[in-house]
Amino acid sequence: MMKNKVCCVCGKVELSKDEIGLTKKLISKNSCNFYCISCLAEYLDVTEEELRDKIEEFKEEGCALFK
Numbered sequence: 001m002m003k004n005k006v007c008c009v010c011g012k013v014e015l016s017k018d019e020i021g022l023t024k025k026l027i028s029k030n031s032c033n034f035y036c037i038s039c040l041a042e043y044l045d046v047t048e049e050e051l052r053d054k055i056e057e058f059k060e061e062g063c064a065l066f067k
């Protein structure tokens with residue numbers, strides 16, 4: 001069943017691949033709750049800037065979730 005990827009905190013729709021990949025990578029591969037980058041930052045108690053750096057790192061590692 002296809003579910004819309006919606007931020008489970010603020011309800012933002014059309015999350016980017018990066019936001020979805022980051023949720024899977026940092027929370028759980030099987031998570032059915034997704035977070036937009038600002039809610040994820042708050043949830044993890046980091047800054048959005050740090051998350052964007054993480055995304056770049058994962059991309060450089062060639063992580064499949066970010067392709």
Ligand SMILES: [Zn+2]
Nearest residue numbers: 007010036039
């Ligand atoms: Zn959100």
